[in-house]
Amino acid sequence: MGKAQSLVAGIDVGGTTVKIALIDTEGTIQLKWEIPTNQKNQGAYIMQETAASIQAVLKQESLSIHAAGVGAPGFIDVENGIISEAVNVGWKDYYLKQELEALLHVPVVVDNDANLAAGGEKWKGSGAGASNLLAVTLGTGVGGGIIAGGEIIHGEFGMAGEIGHIQSVRENGARCNCGKYGCLETVSSATGIARLGLEKVQTERRGYLQDRLSEQGTISAKDVLDGARAGDPDAESVFEEAVEHLGFALANLCNSLNPEVIVIGGGVSKGGAFLTDAITRHFKRFAIPVIGEKTKINLAVLGNDAGVIGAAWLASKTFPEGARQLYER
Amino acid sequence: MGKAQSLVAGIDVGGTTVKIALIDTEGTIQLKWEIPTNQKNQGAYIMQETAASIQAVLKQESLSIHAAGVGAPGFIDVENGIISEAVNVGWKDYYLKQELEALLHVPVVVDNDANLAAGGEKWKGSGAGASNLLAVTLGTGVGGGIIAGGEIIHGEFGMAGEIGHIQSVRENGARCNCGKYGCLETVSSATGIARLGLEKVQTERRGYLQDRLSEQGTISAKDVLDGARAGDPDAESVFEEAVEHLGFALANLCNSLNPEVIVIGGGVSKGGAFLTDAITRHFKRFAIPVIGEKTKINLAVLGNDAGVIGAAWLASKTFPEGARQLYER
Numbered sequence: 001m002g003k004a005q006s007l008v009a010g011i012d013v014g015g016t017t018v019k020i021a022l023i024d025t026e027g028t029i030q031l032k033w034e035i036p037t038n039q040k041n042q043g044a045y046i047m048q049e050t051a052a053s054i055q056a057v058l059k060q061e062s063l064s065i066h067a068a069g070v071g072a073p074g075f076i077d078v079e080n081g082i083i084s085e086a087v088n089v090g091w092k093d094y095y096l097k098q099e100l101e102a103l104l105h106v107p108v109v110v111d112n113d114a115n116l117a118a119g120g121e122k123w124k125g126s127g128a129g130a131s132n133l134l135a136v137t138l139g140t141g142v143g144g145g146i147i148a149g150g151e152i153i154h155g156e157f158g159m160a161g162e163i164g165h166i167q168s169v170r171e172n173g174a175r176c177n178c179g180k181y182g183c184l185e186t187v188s189s190a191t192g193i194a195r196l197g198l199e200k201v202q203t204e205r206r207g208y209l210q211d212r213l214s215e216q217g218t219i220s221a222k223d224v225l226d227g228a229r230a231g232d233p234d235a236e237s238v239f240e241e242a243v244e245h246l247g248f249a250l251a252n253l254c255n256s257l258n259p260e261v262i263v264i265g266g267g268v269s270k271g272g273a274f275l276t277d278a279i280t281r282h283f284k285r286f287a288i289p290v291i292g293e294k295t296k297i298n299l300a301v302l303g304n305d306a307g308v309i310g311a312a313w314l315a316s317k318t319f320p321e322g323a324r325q326l327y328e329r
Numbered sequence: 330m331g332k333a334q335s336l337v338a339g340i341d342v343g344g345t346t347v348k349i350a351l352i353d354t355e356g357t358i359q360l361k362w363e364i365p366t367n368q369k370n371q372g373a374y375i376m377q378e379t380a381a382s383i384q385a386v387l388k389q390e391s392l393s394i395h396a397a398g399v400g401a402p403g404f405i406d407v408e409n410g411i412i413s414e415a416v417n418v419g420w421k422d423y424y425l426k427q428e429l430e431a432l433l434h435v436p437v438v439v440d441n442d443a444n445l446a447a448g449g450e451k452w453k454g455s456g457a458g459a460s461n462l463l464a465v466t467l468g469t470g471v472g473g474g475i476i477a478g479g480e481i482i483h484g485e486f487g488m489a490g491e492i493g494h495i496q497s498v499r500e501n502g503a504r505c506n507c508g509k510y511g512c513l514e515t516v517s518s519a520t521g522i523a524r525l526g527l528e529k530v531q532t533e534r535r536g537y538l539q540d541r542l543s544e545q546g547t548i549s550a551k552d553v554l555d556g557a558r559a560g561d562p563d564a565e566s567v568f569e570e571a572v573e574h575l576g577f578a579l580a581n582l583c584n585s586l587n588p589e590v591i592v593i594g595g596g597v598s599k600g601g602a603f604l605t606d607a608i609t610r611h612f613k614r615f616a617i618p619v620i621g622e623k624t625k626i627n628l629a630v631l632g633n634d635a636g637v638i639g640a641a642w643l644a645s646k647t648f649p650e651g652a653r654q655l656y657e658r
Contacts, residue, residue: 160461166584180617252495255495288494288507290488294486295485
C-alpha cells in the first residue's frame with residue numbers, strides 16, 4: 001500500500017455498528033473495520049468517534065484521505081448533508097456533513113444507505129459498470145436504490161427508490177407500515193413471505209410448512225424458499241405469489257426506467273439462482289419484450305461491504321482527487 | 330429583439346411538419362414557423378431543408394444562433410445524435426447531429442420528442458422549474474418522459490419513459506402494439522378509452538354512448554369523457570376504469586421516482602380538470618401517503634410548442650453559451 005495512493009473513507013452508519021473502509025480510486029478496499037454505534041445523547045458522539053477512529057488508523061498506517069462518503073438510514077437532505085431523521089441512530093435535523101468536515105478536514109458527501117448500496121454494487125459488485133441500475137433489497141422490508149445516467153435518483157424530497165411501497169395487491173392487501181395496504185413489501189419482503197407462509201399453513205395445515213411450524217412455532221421466509229425448492233406444493237404456491245408480485249413490480253419499473261441490470265440483495269437473496277430464476281420468469285411476462293430479453297437480474301455480491309464501497313464511490317465521484325486544492329482554498 | 334441576444338434553434342421533426350423556433354435564453358419563443366416534412370428518399374432532404382429555412386430567417390432578421398436542439402420520434406442514440414429508427418419520417422441509422430452541425434455550423438443535440446416535450450413543460454410549461462418531473466401524453470398511445478435531478482432519463486437503450494407499456498390489466502388484457510397484453514395504453518390512451526367505450530355500448534346498448542354510436546357509427550374518447558361528465562353511468566364506468574389504471578400506474582411510478590409534478594398532455598388532456606381531478610383521486614389511493622399529498626398533477630399548457638421549447642431547453646443546457654452571457658450581464 002503505497003503512500004502516494006489516493007484514498008477515500010467510506011462510512012456506513014447502522015443502528016448497531018459504524019462500518020468504515022479506506023478505499024482506493026479503483027474501488028478496492030485497503031482497510032476495513034467497524035466501531036459500535038454510540039446511541040447516547042441522540043447519536044451526538046457517533047461522528048466524533050468515527051473521525052477519531054479513522055484518524056488513528058491513518059496515522060498508524062501513514063495514510064491520508066482526500067474525501068469521505070457517509071451512508072445513513074432514514075431521510076436525508078442530500079444537497080446539504082443533513083440527516084432529517086434517522087430513527088435507528090437517533091439523529092434528527094443533524095448537520096452530518098458540516099460536523100464531519102470540521103473533524104476530518106476533507107470534503108464529505110452524505111446519502112441514504114440503500115442508495116449507496118446500489119452505488120457499491122454498480123461500482124464493484126454485480127452491476128459493475130452499469131450506468132443504469134436498479135438495486136433491490138429483500139429483507140425486513142423491500143428497499144431500493146435507482147441509478148440512472150450514472151447518478152443516484154433522489155426525487156423531489158428524497159423518497160425515490162422506495163420501491164417497497166409500490167402497490168402490488170390491488171384489493172384487500174395487508175396493512176403496511178407506510179399506512180397503505182397491499183404494498184410490495186407486504187408480500188415480497190422476508191417478513192411478507194413469512195406472513196404468507198404462515199397464512200397458508202393456517203389454512204392447509206400440512207406438508208413442509210406445517211412441519212416447520214410444529215418444530216419452530218413459526219414460519220420464516222427461508223422455510224418457504226426451502227419448501228418450494230423441495231417441491232412442497234403449499235410452499236411453492238406462496239413462493240410463486242411473492243415472486244410474481246416482484247416480477248410484476250420490477251417489470252413495470254423497468255418498462256419506465258430501462259436499466260441495464262437489476263441487483264437483488266438482502267436476506268431473501270440467499271435463495272440464490274432459485275430466486276432470481278423465478279423472478280426472471282415473471283419479469284419476462286410483464287416486461288416490454290426487448291426489456292424482458294435484455295435486462296439482467298443478478299444477485300448482489302458485496303454483502304455488508306456494499307454500503308462502504310458505495311459511500312466511497314460517491315465520495316470519489318463528487319470530489320475527484322484533482323478537485324482537492326479547489327476545496328482547500 | 331436585440332441583435333446581442335443569444336438564441337438557440339428548437340426543432341421538432343414530425344411525420345407531417347418540421348416545427349422550428351428561435352428561442353432566447355429565458356425560454357421565450359422569438360420566432361416560430363414550420364415546413365412540410367419531405368418524406369422523399371427516406372427523409373434524406375429534411376435536415377437540408379430545415380437548415381436552409383433557418384438560415385434564411387436568420388439572415389432576414391439579422392439574428393444568429395449558438396446551438397440547436399432537435400426532437401425526433403422513434404429510437405435515438407442520444408449520445409451520438411444518431412436516429413436508429415424513426416418510422417414516421419423514414420430515417421434509419423441516420424447521423425442527424427453530424428449532418429445538421431455541418432449545415433448550421435453550431436453544436437447540435439438530439440433527443441426523443443416525448444422526452445423533449447417533458448423538457449419543454451419543465452422549462453416553460455406547467456412543470457416550470459421542477460427538477461423532477463413526469464410528463465404523460467394521452468393520445469393515440471400513452472407516451473412519457475421522465476426528468477430526474479434536472480436531467481432526462483434515457484435508460485440503457487433509450488426506452489426509459491415508455492410508460493404506456495406498464496402492465497395494467499393483469500389477466501386477459503387487450504393486445505398492445507408492443508406484443509404484450511394489458512398495457513396501460515390499451516386502456517388509458519384515447520384509442521384505449523374509445524375501445525372500452527365501444528365494448529361497453531356493445532354490451533349495454535343504451536344511454537349517451539348508444540346515442541353517439543348511432544349518430545357516428547363509432548365511439549371516441551371524447552364521447553366517453555363527455556358522457557361521464559354528463560353523468561351517463563356507462564360512460565362513467567368506462568372513464569373510471571381508464572383513470573383508475575392511470576392513477577395506479579402513475580402512483581407506482583411516483584412511489585419509486587418521487588417527482589414534484591406530473592404533467593398530463595395529449596388529446597385526452599382536453600378533458601381538463603375533470604380528468605386531472607379523477608386521476609388525482611385514484612393516484613392518492615395508491616401512492617405512499619406523503620407522495621399522494623405532495624405530488625402535483627397538472628395539465629400540460631404548451632400544446633404543440635412543447636417540442637420546440639424542449640429542444641431549445643436541451644440545446645441551451647448542453648451548450649450553455651447563452652447562459653454564460655446572461656450570467657455575465
